[in-house]
Amino acid sequence: MTAQPAIELRGITKTFGHVVANDNVNLEVNRGEILSILGENGSGKTTLMNMISGIYFPDHGSIFIDGQEVVIRSPKDAYRYRIGMVHQHFKLVDVFSAAENIALGLEDGEKFNLKKCAQRAQAISEQYGFEIDLGKKIYEMSVSEKQTVEIIKVLYRGADILILDEPTAVLTPQETQKLFAVLRRMRDDGKAIIIITHKLHEVLSLSDRVSVLCKGKYVGTVKTSETNENQLTEMMVGKKVTLNIGRSEPKDPQDRLVIKGLNCFNRAGVQILHDVSFSARSGEILGIAGIAGSGQRELLEAIAGLQHPASGEILYHNPKTGAIDNLRNKTPLQIRELGVRLSFVPEDRLGMGLVGNMDIVDNMMLRSYRKGKTAFLSRKQPKDLAESIIRQLEVVTPNASTPVRQLSGGNVQKVLVGREISSSPTVLMAAYPVRGLDINSSYIIYNLLNQQKERGVAVIFVGEDLDVLLELCDRILVIGSGYITGIVDARTTTKEEIGLLMTKAVSHETKGSEKGETDEKQ
Amino acid sequence: MFSTLIAFLPRAVAQGIPLLYGSTGEILTEKSGHLNLGIPGIMYVGGISGVIGAFLYERAAGTAEVIVPALAILITLLSSLLGSLLMGLIYCFLTVTLRANQNVSGLALTTFGIGFGNFFGGSLIKITNSDVPSITLTNTSNIFRTPLPFASKLGWFGEVFLSYGFLAYLAIAIAIVAAIVLKKTRVGLHLRAVGENPATADAAGINVNRYKYVSTCLGSMIAGLGGLYYVIDYANGVWSNNAFGDRGWLAIALVIFAVWKPGFAVLGSILFGGLYIVHNYIPGLTFATQELFKMSPYVVTILVLIIISMRRRRENQPPAHLGLSYFREER
Numbered sequence: 118m119t120a121q122p123a124i125e126l127r128g129i130t131k132t133f134g135h136v137v138a139n140d141n142v143n144l145e146v147n148r149g150e151i152l153s154i155l156g157e158n159g160s161g162k163t164t165l166m167n168m169i170s171g172i173y174f175p176d177h178g179s180i181f182i183d184g185q186e187v188v189i190r191s192p193k194d195a196y197r198y199r200i201g202m203v204h205q206h207f208k209l210v211d212v213f214s215a216a217e218n219i220a221l222g223l224e225d226g227e228k229f230n231l232k233k234c235a236q237r238a239q240a241i242s243e244q245y246g247f248e249i250d251l252g253k254k255i256y257e258m259s260v261s262e263k264q265t266v267e268i269i270k271v272l273y274r275g276a277d278i279l280i281l282d283e284p285t286a287v288l289t290p291q292e293t294q295k296l297f298a299v300l301r302r303m304r305d306d307g308k309a310i311i312i313i314t315h316k317l318h319e320v321l322s323l324s325d326r327v328s329v330l331c332k333g334k335y336v337g338t339v340k341t342s343e344t345n346e347n348q349l350t351e352m353m354v355g356k357k358v359t360l361n362i363g364r365s366e367p368k369d370p371q372d373r374l375v376i377k378g379l380n381c382f383n384r385a386g387v388q389i390l391h392d393v394s395f396s397a398r399s400g401e402i403l404g405i406a407g408i409a410g411s412g413q414r415e416l417l418e419a420i421a422g423l424q425h426p427a428s429g430e431i432l433y434h435n436p437k438t439g440a441i442d443n444l445r446n447k448t449p450l451q452i453r454e455l456g457v458r459l460s461f462v463p464e465d466r467l468g469m470g471l472v473g474n475m476d477i478v479d480n481m482m483l484r485s486y487r488k489g490k491t492a493f494l495s496r497k498q499p500k501d502l503a504e505s506i507i508r509q510l511e512v513v514t515p516n517a518s519t520p521v522r523q524l525s526g527g528n529v530q531k532v533l534v535g536r537e538i539s540s541s542p543t544v545l546m547a548a549y550p551v552r553g554l555d556i557n558s559s560y561i562i563y564n565l566l567n568q569q570k571e572r573g574v575a576v577i578f579v580g581e582d583l584d585v586l587l588e589l590c591d592r593i594l595v596i597g598s599g600y601i602t603g604i605v606d607a608r609t610t611t612k613e614e615i616g617l618l619m620t621k622a623v624s625h626e627t628k629g630s631e632k633g634e635t636d637e638k639q
Numbered sequence: 640m641f642s643t644l645i646a647f648l649p650r651a652v653a654q655g656i657p658l659l660y661g662s663t664g665e666i667l668t669e670k671s672g673h674l675n676l677g678i679p680g681i682m683y684v685g686g687i688s689g690v691i692g693a694f695l696y697e698r699a700a701g702t703a704e705v706i707v708p709a710l711a712i713l714i715t716l717l718s719s720l721l722g723s724l725l726m727g728l729i730y731c732f733l734t735v736t737l738r739a740n741q742n743v744s745g746l747a748l749t750t751f752g753i754g755f756g757n758f759f760g761g762s763l764i765k766i767t768n769s770d771v772p773s774i775t776l777t778n779t780s781n782i783f784r785t786p787l788p789f790a791s792k793l794g795w796f797g798e799v800f801l802s803y804g805f806l807a808y809l810a811i812a813i814a815i816v817a818a819i820v821l822k823k824t825r826v827g828l829h830l831r832a833v834g835e836n837p838a839t840a841d842a843a844g845i846n847v848n849r850y851k852y853v854s855t856c857l858g859s860m861i862a863g864l865g866g867l868y869y870v871i872d873y874a875n876g877v878w879s880n881n882a883f884g885d886r887g888w889l890a891i892a893l894v895i896f897a898v899w900k901p902g903f904a905v906l907g908s909i910l911f912g913g914l915y916i917v918h919n920y921i922p923g924l925t926f927a928t929q930e931l932f933k934m935s936p937y938v939v940t941i942l943v944l945i946i947i948s949m950r951r952r953r954e955n956q957p958p959a960h961l962g963l964s965y966f967r968e969e970r
Contacts, residue, residue: 172842172967193844208839210832212953220825221832222843229825256953 121184123148123309124169124200124278129178131164138164141178142335144328146278151300151310153320153341155353156330160555162313163205165330166280170202171195182278193222198278201271205282205313207263211256215249215266219273234273241272245299245306261292268299279303280311285319297323317346329353350556362563362588365571370398372434373575374420374457374544379429381415381599389415391599393429397544399436402566402576404590404607406583406615412599413579417546421457422449433457436543436573456543470533473522477503477514480521481536506535510561527558538565545569548579563589583612595619645795647913647920649802653873655912656807657682660865661890662897662904663814668858669894670821671851672834672960673734676745678862679887680752681726685863686870687756688722689715690878693779693871694763708782715779715871716864723863726752727856735851738964749887757880773879780876806868811905813861818902830854834958837965847965865890889915892940898947898955911936 122145131139139161146152156162167173169180171192179186182198189195195202209218216235223234235251242249242265249265258266264284271279281300285293300323304310314320320327321341329336329352336352374397381390389412397403405413418424420431422444431444433455444452471480481499503517510531514524521529534550547566551559566589570576580586586593590607595618603618661682668675675681693715700706726748733744763774783804790801821827832840833850841847869886870878893911897903918924918932947955 170842191844192842196844202842204842208836208842210835210839211959212835212956213828213832217828218839221828222840222845223825224844229823229828254953 122146122181123183125181125184126165126169127179127181129165129168129175129180131161131168131173131175137333139168139175139330140333142330142333144335144338146309146311148277148309149304149307150326151304151312151324152338153324153327154311154313154330155317155320155327155349156555160330160353161333162330163282166202166282166311166313169195169200169278170280171200196274196276199274199276200278200280201274201276202280203264203267203271203282203284207267209255209263209266212254214252214254215258215269216251218255218266219251219270221270223274238269238273242269245272245302247299261288261296264288264296272303277307278309278311280313282313284312285314293319317349320349321346353556362560362585363567364589364591365567367398367401367570367591368573370401371436372396373399373436374577375430375432375434376420377430377432379416379419379431380427381412381419381424382427383415388427389599390419390426393596393599393601395594395601395604397575397577399543399575400570400573401591402570402578402589404586404593405577405579405596406586406593407596407619411596411619413548413596415599416596417548417577417579420444420452420544420546422447422452433544456541458537458540458542458545470536471521471529474520476518476520477507477512477532478517480532481506484536484540502536502539506532506539510535510565511558527555531558531561534562534565538569541572542569542574544575544577546577546579549581550578551580551582551585559585583615586615587612641795643920645798647917648799650916650919651913652799652803652807652909653912654915655908655910656803656810657865657869657873657886658890658893658911659810659814659904659908660868661862661887662893662908663810663817663901664858664860664862664865665891665894666858666897666899666901666904667817667830667861668855669899669961670830670834670958671854672837672958672963672965673730673851673855674741674745674962675730675748675855675858676742676891677726677730677748677752677859678745678891679883679885680749680755681723681730681859681862682752682866682869682887682890683756683883684726684752684866685719685723685860686866686883687759687878688863689719689867690774690776690870691722691759691763692718693776693876694774697776697778703778706778706782711779711782715783715867719863719867720860723859723866724856726863727859730859731852731855734964735848735855738966741962741964753881756883760878760880763878771879773877776871776876776878778876780871783871784875804868804872806864806872810864810868810908814901814905818900821901831958834960837960838967841965841967862890889936892937895957896940896943898943899957910939914939 125145127143129139129142130137142161142165144165154162154165164173168175169189171189171194174190180189181187187198189198189200210221213221216231216238219238220229220231220234238251247265247269249262249269253262255263255266284296288296300310300312312324324341326338326340327344327349328338329349331353339348376396377394379390379393380388383389393416405416407413415424419426426445433442433444435442435455442455444457447455472483478496478500481502482494485499500517506512507514507517512524512528512531514528521532524532530550534547537545545566550562563585566576566578578586578590580589587607587610593605593607593610593615594601595603595605595615597619605614605618661678665675665678693711696711696714697706730744730748733739734741760774764772767774783806785804787801790797793801821831829840829845830850832843833845833847837847840850865886866883869883870876874882889911893904893907896911897907914935915933917935918929921932924932
């Protein structure tokens, strides 16, 4: 059998204004094969895939499906060529049920019948081993369920070329394994699968071949069986990067922030944090490990004064005066003034820290506008700050007066973290500061955190990559379903130990039995 | 007491019908993600366009005997629909094609529509050399207001249920059809998806702009019929400038009251219509206290807003993308 590629791209080029997102990219995928597309942030992976799925239209180049040249002008065209894309940001209608979302946009010439559609979707989900309730509304679903709906949706349309844009970024390790099992089953079923990812170990464990993009340019394709992490990293960044994160010994660690018996409920009345107690010390990086959504966000927000804990104490040891303040009685502004800084990088990067339509300089001023003496703004200082952040953190932007919205995700994060660090905090909290960042940018962030630590700042780092946590942090606090399941020394612990603590069953914990009761409801 | 109620109910319904047209039209538009604040202007234009059509036909026909009822209805309806369709197209061109701000475009359209109506209303009044500042289309109005058969023979039942012109029944029929289309059909599913999340709809291969255009224009035409009903039926064919009042805004309030469900709008419109005129049926009110009663539909709308905000049911919220433009390649 001649191996006719399922889809082949030749010389694809796409520019947005002056930015070249894709420059002369060539790519091919065969049936019964998983191809990984690897590249740093802003290397044009998503743009490239959007051209295959009809969201963008290429400026130059051609696309071949089964050897035939095709023109894909719209997502509808893409479906006609049996191409289905699972986007990084799910394209689902929140108030619709799973079945309604799957039926959306279908023109199969049959009478509209939601029940029949749900039955067929059920059959597909059983064929590949998904677990999903098709009557459930999207807004009631977990991220992993939503992703399942997305995948069933494209399969329902008969797609046999599947594109997945960073599918594992939001999944727990277990969910990732499940997804990979499903993808392998699809590959064996003869489908062509393209998966975009940053995570090298996933590339190596899942794909058959890897294509690498670097700054919009196509670098090359290698067989997974003939490559290794170092070679791929080299291809991705163009130069070899050391995988070692420096870690110095903590100097004279002092208690800076002592949390005692913190309990916290969310809006729906569900208890998110159960009797959380720990201390963060100066000159030390405290890592927080846990499956996404175990209460990390609520913990940090409670410290920053953005959440009101039901009970417990957050004691701040002021290094200047030696006084001990309970942060629970303070407003977020007062907490900030004490030097407790939250550089929170949630899923929605712009949402909590930056204003997308404002430029970098104005975003700097969001934190400093209270300092001025007169009614008029002085732009000199924020402008200097913005420029120094752009220089030091290698923010890729035309200039300091570019709206933040137009920067790529990683660069937005650099601006946010840079601004929080610039105010010389005493406590620095960073949640997922490297999520979605490429290796180079991640290291810049790690170095920044290390610098802060050496300056005697108590750094709290919420991370998802255990390897990074183990190399960067001094101590690691493990949180599972809102309980502290362990605090370990990062120098002596192992990945397995943390992994066990993360998934440790907490429902039978003797600790806080009275809270356990409130937890039982639903 | 009973006789007062029998007298009150048909008036409440008649008062509610223009609101029902307006809000059914606006619901269809809002389901596509477009907040059309031009509805008051569009209803006004729908009214004056129908009046122009009827006026020209009555003038051409001359006397009452020569007027063909079917032709009178057809000409009036078509000219009304044409007027509001053009308004809808202007709004679509501005907000869908050019992606202009919807609130500003809508408000501008309302201002324009009322000016347009008053200009042509004034012109017609001038043509007739009338002593009073109004034109009367009694013949056309009589055709439109023909009640269902047996209305007068069935006592209070006929009075409450059968005494209206066909436009009133059409309004309810349109609202019910709209409710079924939105809920049960593929087109309705697609339309709701466009209003909730146009990027998703687009990725699913739905022609977002076509849905926006069609639903907004259709919505405008339906709303325009409300203006026509008001002049030709409710006001007995008498057009005078600015008589339409704040009914357009009330129709938009009714959309919220009905939580974007045309079926609820049917009942809501009668309630609003009743609240709007209830002061006439309560003895011993002064002019000042009458105005307080006229406020009640708005007060009820605010209460509904408070209640749906407190219940936080996602299904009762406005379409998620309401008021926002959609551009595929925007990042």
